[in-house]
Amino acid sequence: MTAPGVRRQRRLEHPREQVLEEAWSLLVERGLADLSLSELGRRLGTSAGHLSYYFGSKNGLLLALLQWSEDELAAERDAILASGTPAAQRLHALCVLNFPRAPGDPRWLLWAELWPRVPHEPDLRTAQQTYDAQWFSAVEQVVREFTDDTVAVTQRVIALMNGMGISLLMGDPDLTIEVACAHVLAVVPRPR
Numbered sequence: 407m408t409a410p411g412v413r414r415q416r417r418l419e420h421p422r423e424q425v426l427e428e429a430w431s432l433l434v435e436r437g438l439a440d441l442s443l444s445e446l447g448r449r450l451g452t453s454a455g456h457l458s459y460y461f462g463s464k465n466g467l468l469l470a471l472l473q474w475s476e477d478e479l480a481a482e483r484d485a486i487l488a489s490g491t492p493a494a495q496r497l498h499a500l501c502v503l504n505f506p507r508a509p510g511d512p513r514w515l516l517w518a519e520l521w522p523r524v525p526h527e528p529d530l531r532t533a534q535q536t537y538d539a540q541w542f543s544a545v546e547q548v549v550r551e552f553t554d555d556t557v558a559v560t561q562r563v564i565a566l567m568n569g570m571g572i573s574l575l576m577g578d579p580d581l582t583i584e585v586a587c588a589h590v591l592a593v594v595p596r597p598r
Contacts, residue, residue: 422460426474429467433512438519468520469533475513476537483544493551494591500545501587504567509577553595562593
């Protein structure tokens with residue numbers, strides 16, 4: 407029997423998914439600076455040590471959040487590629503999917519937090535390279551319908567998407583998702 411006021415550490419029923427959902431909520435509410443295993447444990451009624459078992463560290467948690475977020479986008483990205491719509495519409499849809507939904511979009515904030523860590527963390531570097539390669543492949547698949555110079559044009563498109571994404575993340579008052587998409591489409595040659 408537990409004495410009054412002494413909290414027992416509860417085990418989570420679906421631990422990984424539950425933790426990721428709560429971590430995402432914490433990220434949305436308070437940002438990355440306040441996303442800690444101890445705060446997350448407090449919210450879930452478990453210990454930071456228990457969470458460390460699943461994620462190892464804050465970097466491990468960030469990596470799991472990144473994978474969770476990118477896996478969700480992958481399904482949407484695949485649906486866009488398989489849609490059979492004209493290439494310009496598919497490229498536009500990929501831009502919309504990729505861009506931040508609003509200033510402070512948690513998915514982009516997560517990337518912004520991870521980018522400076524990538525050179526020093528092999529697991530993060532591997533994940534970043536994997537997800538970048540997936541996006542590159544998706545964009546290249548569509549760009550191939552416009553030009554034979556697929557690698558160079560895809561590199562320009564991706565660079566522009568990343569730059570415009572950062573501006574959207576920061577809340578540039580003169581930039582909307584539609585304007586950013588138009589800039590991206592402007593660097594792609596007319597369809598053959």
